[in-house]
Amino acid sequence: MPALGIVGYNPDVTTAIQCRDLRKTYDGKVEAVRGLNLSIEAGECFGLLGPNGAGKTTTIEILEGLLEPTSGEVTILGRNWREHARELREWLGISLQETRLSEKLTVRETIDLFASFYREPRPAEEVLDALQLGEKADAWVGKLSGGQKQRLAVATALVGNPKILFLDEPTTGLDPQSRRQLWDIVRNFQKSGGTVLLTTHYMDEAEKLCNRLVIIDHGQVIATGSPAELIDHLGGHHVVEFAVSGGSDGVQGADKWKELPGVEGARNEDGLMSLNVREPHMTIPVLLNEVDRCGAQLEHLTTRQASLEDVFVRLTGRHLREE
Amino acid sequence: MPISEKEQATAELSPVSNPEARAQKNGRWSGYSHLLVARLKELKREPEVIFWVFVFPLLLALGLGIAFRNKPADASPVVIVEGPGAQHTLDLLQQSPRRAAVRVWVLDQARALQDFRVGKFDLVIQPDGNGGLQYRYDPARPESLLAHTVVDDIVQEAAGRKSAFPTSAVVSSEPGSRYIDFLIPGLLGMNIMNAAMWGIGFALVEMRQRKLLKRFVATPMRRSDFLLALTSSRLLMTFIEVALLLGFGVLVFHMRVLGSLWTILLMGILGGLCFGGLGLLTASRAQKIESVSGLINLAMMPMWIFSGVFFSYERFPVAVHPFIKALPLTALNDALRATILQGEPLSAQLGRLMVMLLWGGISFGLALKWFRWT
Numbered sequence: 001m002p003a004l005g006i007v008g009y010n011p012d013v014t015t016a017i018q019c020r021d022l023r024k025t026y027d028g029k030v031e032a033v034r035g036l037n038l039s040i041e042a043g044e045c046f047g048l049l050g051p052n053g054a055g056k057t058t059t060i061e062i063l064e065g066l067l068e069p070t071s072g073e074v075t076i077l078g079r080n081w082r083e084h085a086r087e088l089r090e091w092l093g094i095s096l097q098e099t100r101l102s103e104k105l106t107v108r109e110t111i112d113l114f115a116s117f118y119r120e121p122r123p124a125e126e127v128l129d130a131l132q133l134g135e136k137a138d139a140w141v142g143k144l145s146g147g148q149k150q151r152l153a154v155a156t157a158l159v160g161n162p163k164i165l166f167l168d169e170p171t172t173g174l175d176p177q178s179r180r181q182l183w184d185i186v187r188n189f190q191k192s193g194g195t196v197l198l199t200t201h202y203m204d205e206a207e208k209l210c211n212r213l214v215i216i217d218h219g220q221v222i223a224t225g226s227p228a229e230l231i232d233h234l235g236g237h238h239v240v241e242f243a244v245s246g247g248s249d250g251v252q253g254a255d256k257w258k259e260l261p262g263v264e265g266a267r268n269e270d271g272l273m274s275l276n277v278r279e280p281h282m283t284i285p286v287l288l289n290e291v292d293r294c295g296a297q298l299e300h301l302t303t304r305q306a307s308l309e310d311v312f313v314r315l316t317g318r319h320l321r322e323e
Numbered sequence: 324m325p326i327s328e329k330e331q332a333t334a335e336l337s338p339v340s341n342p343e344a345r346a347q348k349n350g351r352w353s354g355y356s357h358l359l360v361a362r363l364k365e366l367k368r369e370p371e372v373i374f375w376v377f378v379f380p381l382l383l384a385l386g387l388g389i390a391f392r393n394k395p396a397d398a399s400p401v402v403i404v405e406g407p408g409a410q411h412t413l414d415l416l417q418q419s420p421r422r423a424a425v426r427v428w429v430l431d432q433a434r435a436l437q438d439f440r441v442g443k444f445d446l447v448i449q450p451d452g453n454g455g456l457q458y459r460y461d462p463a464r465p466e467s468l469l470a471h472t473v474v475d476d477i478v479q480e481a482a483g484r485k486s487a488f489p490t491s492a493v494v495s496s497e498p499g500s501r502y503i504d505f506l507i508p509g510l511l512g513m514n515i516m517n518a519a520m521w522g523i524g525f526a527l528v529e530m531r532q533r534k535l536l537k538r539f540v541a542t543p544m545r546r547s548d549f550l551l552a553l554t555s556s557r558l559l560m561t562f563i564e565v566a567l568l569l570g571f572g573v574l575v576f577h578m579r580v581l582g583s584l585w586t587i588l589l590m591g592i593l594g595g596l597c598f599g600g601l602g603l604l605t606a607s608r609a610q611k612i613e614s615v616s617g618l619i620n621l622a623m624m625p626m627w628i629f630s631g632v633f634f635s636y637e638r639f640p641v642a643v644h645p646f647i648k649a650l651p652l653t654a655l656n657d658a659l660r661a662t663i664l665q666g667e668p669l670s671a672q673l674g675r676l677m678v679m680l681l682w683g684g685i686s687f688g689l690a691l692k693w694f695r696w697t
Contacts, residue, residue, distance in 0.1 A: 064541060066541060067697070094541040094542075096534055096541065099537070101538075104364070104369060105365060116358075121349065156538075
C-alpha cells in the first residue's frame with residue numbers, strides 16, 4: 001500500500017500515552033518529577049495516585065503539553081508536543097484541577113465557546129444532555145453547584161470530541177452523589193472507546209474507575225498495576241484492625257503480632273493495630289488466644305477488605321491525604 | 324424503540340462517532356467570533372463596567388463643565404478705609420458707568436486690612452487726605468490685580484483721563500476656547516487609556532489567576548485570536564464611548580467638532596491599540612490582580628498628571644516639555660484636541676501618531692516575548 005502521508009489519527013497506534021524518564025525541576029531546586037516512566041494503552045482508564053505534592057499535577061500537565069519537562073520524552077498517540085501541538089490539541093480533552101470559568105456566561109454559552117475552538121466539535125445539545133446539564137443550560141455559571149461546575153468543566157473537555165480525556169482530581173470536594181455522576185460520565189466515555197488519564201487521591205475512586213494505575217510519591221512511581229494486582233502485592237486481601245489495653249510488655253508492638261500465622265504485615269497506628277492477613281478465619285482465633293494469654297483486654301476488633309489506601313500506607317508509611 | 328438513558332449517553336459520547344452525524348464544522352474565525360461575543364456578553368452583564376466606562380465619564384464632564392463654565396467676571400469686592408476723602412471716593416466709584424464691575428464697602432482701617440488679608444476683599448483703597456489714593460493689592464492674586472486696574476481706570480476716567488491711543492474691543496466667548504472644549508478631548512484620551520489598560524491588563528491577569536488562560540491554551544484555540552478578541556471587544560467599547568462623550572459635548576455644551584469624525588475615530592483606535600499594548604505588557608507576568616493593579620496605576624499616574632487631561636501641560640517648566648510630549652497620553656490628547664478643536668488634518672499629526680505607534684509597538688513586542696499563559 002502506497003504511503004499517502006495521512007495526517008490524522010492512526011488507529012494502529014495502541015499506546016495512547018507514553019513517557020520516558022520524565023523529569024521536572026522548578027527553579028533548578030525543587031524536583032517535582034524524578035524520572036517517571038508511563039505507558040498507557042488506548043481504551044484504558046489509567047490512574048495517577050499519590051498524596052498532595054507527590055507530583056501528580058506536574059506530571060499530568062507535562063503530558064497535556066502545558067508544562068515543558070526539564071528532560072524526558074512524551075509521546076501521545078504517536079505524536080509529540082514539539083511538532084504536532086495543534087493536532088494533539090484537537091485530540092485531547094482536558095479538565096484542569098482548578099479552573100474558574102466565566103461566571104457571567106451561561107452553561108450553553110460556555111460549551112459553545114469551547115466548541116468553537118475545535119474543527120469538528122460535538123453539538124452542544126448532545127454534550128449538555130450527556131452530562132445532565134440540560135436543565136441548567138441557560139443558567140449563569142456563577143449560579144451552579146460544585147458538582148454542576150465540575151460536570152461543566154468535563155463538558156468543556158468532551159465537547160471537542162476527544163480521543164483522550166485528562167482529568168486532574170475531578171471529584172475533589174464533591175458530594176457522594178456528584179462523584180458517582182462523574183464516575184458514570186468517565187465510564188461512558190471509556191466504554192465508547194476513549195482513553196482516560198485521571199489523577200486522584202481518593203482510593204475508592206481509583207479502585208472503581210481505573211483499569212491500571214501507578215502510585216506516585218516524591219515524583220517517582222513506587223508501585224504499578226491493576227487495583228487487584230496492587231492489593232495482591234500487599235500480601236493479603238484482608239485487614240484486621242484491633243486495639244488492646246493492659247497486658248504484658250510487647251502487646252502494643254507490631255513485631256509481636258507479625259509472628260501470628262497468616263499475617264503478612266503489621267503496623268501500630270496510634271494504638272490501633274493493623275494486620276494484613278491472608279485468611280482471617282485462621283488468624284483471628286489465634287489472635288484472641290494471644291490477647292488472653294498476655295492478660296490484655298480487647299477494646300476493638302474489625303476486619304475488612306484491603307483497599308488501595310492500605311497499599312499506599314504499606315508502601316509509604318503515610319496516609320494518602322496527609323501532607 | 325425505547326433506548327435506556329445510559330445507552331443513549333454512551334452513544335452520544337462516542338469519540339469516534341459517525342462524521343456525517345456531526346452538526347457543525349468550524350471555520351477559521353469561529354474561535355475568534357465566539358471569544359468576541361462571549362467577551363461582550365460578559366461586559367454587558369457587569370453593571371460596574373457599564374457605569375465606569377459609559378456613565379462616569381459623562382458625569383465627570385458634566386460636573387467639571389458646570390464648575391468651570393464661562394461666566395461674566397464677578398464684580399470685584401473692594402474696601403475704602405474710613406476717613407477724610409472716603410465718601411468722595413465712594414461717590415466716584417458708584418457714579419461711574421462701570422460701577423457694575425466693583426462692589427464697595429467702607430470700613431475702619433484695622434477691619435479693612437484684616438478682611439483683605441483673609442481674601443474677603445481684592446483691594447484696599449486708602450485716601451491719603453491730600454486728594455490722592457493709595458492702593459493696597461496682592462500682585463500674586465489675579466483677581467486682586469484686576470480690581471486694582473478696574474478701580475484705577477474708573478478713578479482716572481472720572482478725573483478726565485482720555486485714552487491716548489484709539490483702541491476698540493470685540494467681546495468673544497465662542498465654543499472652542501472654553502474650558503469644557505479643552506476638557507472633553509482630554510477626558511476622551513484618559514478614558515481610552517483607562518479602558519485599554521484595565522480592560523486588557525487587568526482582565527488578562529484575572530483570567531490567569533482563575534486558570535482560565537491555561538484552560539484556553541489547553542484547547543486548539545489560536546492564542547492570537549484570543550488576544551485579538553480581547554482587544555477588539557475593547558475597541559468596540561471605545562468606539563461607543565467616544566461617540567457618547569463627543570455627542571454629549573455637542574448636545575449639552577454646544578461644542579464644535581471641527582476635524583473629521585474618521586480622523587477622531589482613527590486616533591481613538593490607535594490610542595486604544597497603543598494602551599492595549601501597554602496593558603498587555605503590565606499583564607505579561609503578574610500572577611495576582613493586586614500586583615497588576617499596582618503596575619497599571621504606576622504606569623498611568625505620570626500621565627494623569629503630566630499629559631494635560633484636566634489642565635494644559637504648558638504650566639510645567641519648558642525644560643520638561645519634551646519628556647511630557649513623549650508620553651503616549653500626551654500624544655493622544657494633543658492629537659484629539661488638534662483634530663476636534665482646530666480641525667488639523669491627519670497629515671499634520673504624524674509626530675504624535677508616531678509616538679503612539681512606538682509605545683504600542685514596543686510594548687506589544689516585549690509583551691509577546693514575556694507573556695505567560697499559565
